Amino acid sequence: MCGIIGYTGFRDAAPVLVEGLSKLEYRGYDSAGIALNTADGIKVYKKEGRLSVLADHLASKPVDGITVGLGHTRWATHGAPSDANSHPHTGRCGKVAIVHNGIIENYMELKAQLQGEGVCFASETDTEVAAQLIEKLYDGQPLATVARAYELLGGSFALGILFSDRPDELYAAKRDNPLIIGLGEKENFIASDIPAVLKYTKRYIVLEDGDMACITPDKVTVFNTKLEAVERPVQTALWDADAAEKGGYAHFMLKEMHEQPHTLRAVLNPRIKNGTPDFTGDGLNIDLISNASRLLLVACGSAMHAGLLGKNAFESIAGIPMDVELASEFRYRNPAISPGTVALIISQSGETADTLAALRMLKERGVPVVAIVNVVASTIAREADHVLYLYAGPEIAVATTKAFSSQAALLLLLAVGAANARGLLSPAQLEEYMEGFALLPVCVEDILANADRLMPSAKEIAKVDDAFFIGRCADYAAITEGSLKLKEISYIHSEAYAAGELKHGTISLITEGTPVIAVATQTAVYEKMASNIREVKARGANVTLICGAGAAAMESFSDHIIRLLPIPDLFLSNAAVVVMQMMAYYAAVERGCDVDKPRNLTKSVTVE
Ligand code: F6R
Numbered sequence: 001m002c003g004i005i006g007y008t009g010f011r012d013a014a015p016v017l018v019e020g021l022s023k024l025e026y027r028g029y030d031s032a033g034i035a036l037n038t039a040d041g042i043k044v045y046k047k048e049g050r051l052s053v054l055a056d057h058l059a060s061k062p063v064d065g066i067t068v069g070l071g072h073t074r075w076a077t078h079g080a081p082s083d084a085n086s087h088p089h090t091g092r093c094g095k096v097a098i099v100h101n102g103i104i105e106n107y108m109e110l111k112a113q114l115q116g117e118g119v120c121f122a123s124e125t126d127t128e129v130a131a132q133l134i135e136k137l138y139d140g141q142p143l144a145t146v147a148r149a150y151e152l153l154g155g156s157f158a159l160g161i162l163f164s165d166r167p168d169e170l171y172a173a174k175r176d177n178p179l180i181i182g183l184g185e186k187e188n189f190i191a192s193d194i195p196a197v198l199k200y201t202k203r204y205i206v207l208e209d210g211d212m213a214c215i216t217p218d219k220v221t222v223f224n225t226k227l228e229a230v231e232r233p234v235q236t237a238l239w240d241a242d243a244a245e246k247g248g249y250a251h252f253m254l255k256e257m258h259e260q261p262h263t264l265r266a267v268l269n270p271r272i273k274n275g276t277p278d279f280t281g282d283g284l285n286i287d288l289i290s291n292a293s294r295l296l297l298v299a300c301g302s303a304m305h306a307g308l309l310g311k312n313a314f315e316s317i318a319g320i321p322m323d324v325e326l327a328s329e330f331r332y333r334n335p336a337i338s339p340g341t342v343a344l345i346i347s348q349s350g351e352t353a354d355t356l357a358a359l360r361m362l363k364e365r366g367v368p369v370v371a372i373v374n375v376v377a378s379t380i381a382r383e384a385d386h387v388l389y390l391y392a393g394p395e396i397a398v399a400t401t402k403a404f405s406s407q408a409a410l411l412l413l414l415a416v417g418a419a420n421a422r423g424l425l426s427p428a429q430l431e432e433y434m435e436g437f438a439l440l441p442v443c444v445e446d447i448l449a450n451a452d453r454l455m456p457s458a459k460e461i462a463k464v465d466d467a468f469f470i471g472r473c474a475d476y477a478a479i480t481e482g483s484l485k486l487k488e489i490s491y492i493h494s495e496a497y498a499a500g501e502l503k504h505g506t507i508s509l510i511t512e513g514t515p516v517i518a519v520a521t522q523t524a525v526y527e528k529m530a531s532n533i534r535e536v537k538a539r540g541a542n543v544t545l546i547c548g549a550g551a552a553a554m555e556s557f558s559d560h561i562i563r564l565l566p567i568p569d570l571f572l573s574n575a576a577v578v579v580m581q582m583m584a585y586y587a588a589v590e591r592g593c594d595v596d597k598p599r600n601l602t603k604s605v606t607v608e
Pocket of ligand 1: 300301302303304346347348349350351352355398399400484488
């Protein structure tokens, strides 16, 4: 949801900024721009469209020797994508330039005031209002000016600010949107996310709400809104720069799908000790979850779908009732929360605005919150009572794959841990499940190694505008994610339907050749699924069956068959999602879609 970067040091700033923006494009790609603080004042270069448009523009007018600047990649909120609405924005006298991630909620009111004082605006954005305001307030004291602006600006922001008369300095301010400061040797950075600076440094600090900072090549000072200097701990990134590169794959999404055997082991293995789930390394006593009267999982999008898979496991093997809620609904509907409830908050980025708001609401109501997060030290990770990290490395493709699989696998491990703590598992059952955790990555390896077999089905799906996914129980949870993957990257409309529900209306949409992806991995409902597949087959559907072992009856009347390795049922639905990720990927590539950056989307949704 917009990515910002800033640099001050000894290198040419323009290539550093463009390189950094290339790692932030997942946050928005409606336009890109940079501002450089030159001896002749602040110079802004900005272009509607992908970062490559800006890079081509800069190549035609190289700007060498300037070592301080700001960059921005935009996901449009206020004002359509255009050159004029692109960031950086400047004050009318060009004394100030800013880049912004977030929404200035009182921008209309501020704009009217500034217009009343004769300020003319060049864009429709809320951000320009902040730029004009800061320039208007500027009295030669940058930090005091930023502090005054901080009080006047409503809403959320991560801001990078240049003052034309402060040639080496960058300023930053943060409220409700992420901002880190990368710490180098004789150079320092600001960025929305760590991958943007990894090429230069692994050391960074995370700004907190209310923080402002003055950054020079040699020094970083963080202040609170009273302008008192504050200390923030220095963190070291666990990833290296290669983790944020494609590494020879055609797309980040393909690379990230192929990382899944490794990332599954990374999330599971450290939490398995003496043949049982063990979360003591995370500082979490499983009794918190196993003693809960009810679990409440709140998340958005794919993270919520991972929660649906988790619900199946928590209820079926641990006997703990669980509600799964969309954060954007949950936070506004005054939900009834019963005593003894424990909340699970899931977020890859750890910054999703609705999920964060739900977390805060739960904490206000005294509900203990366990967060499952990928990005270390993100806001959700910092604010939750307990955090379990995914350790999946940076996920750059906008459509999540490896983080989803890690979230879903970690929920299974928590469910098995809770079932064990409640004394519900026989030694043989526990052993079977623990073996399942070792087999899940092996099953995923097999899916990836034999991905060619998905091609015929993916090519057929690529030709249509509508597709259906059907499944039951955990497979129903799995298809919600399969369907989302197909829609978001290939732009093929699809529906995920509980297989038994189709005949209550939607089966009327199945006609000759309609692709139906039937996921049937749960042996307890094999016969029911067989009937449902027959029902769609009888209406002319072209059926791709993703199944476990012993599904011969269903296989006999399906058009394409994707058999998964024989692993316990509890794990098969998770594995089936990887098949659907790959099918969506192939279908999108076949249609010529921009897989890593689907239209209108952004990875980190930091606005509501
Ligand atoms: C879809 C996708 C999104 C995210 C959702 C939540 O592929 O990635 O649906 O799952 O925006 O994001 P996080 O997990 O960062 O809170």
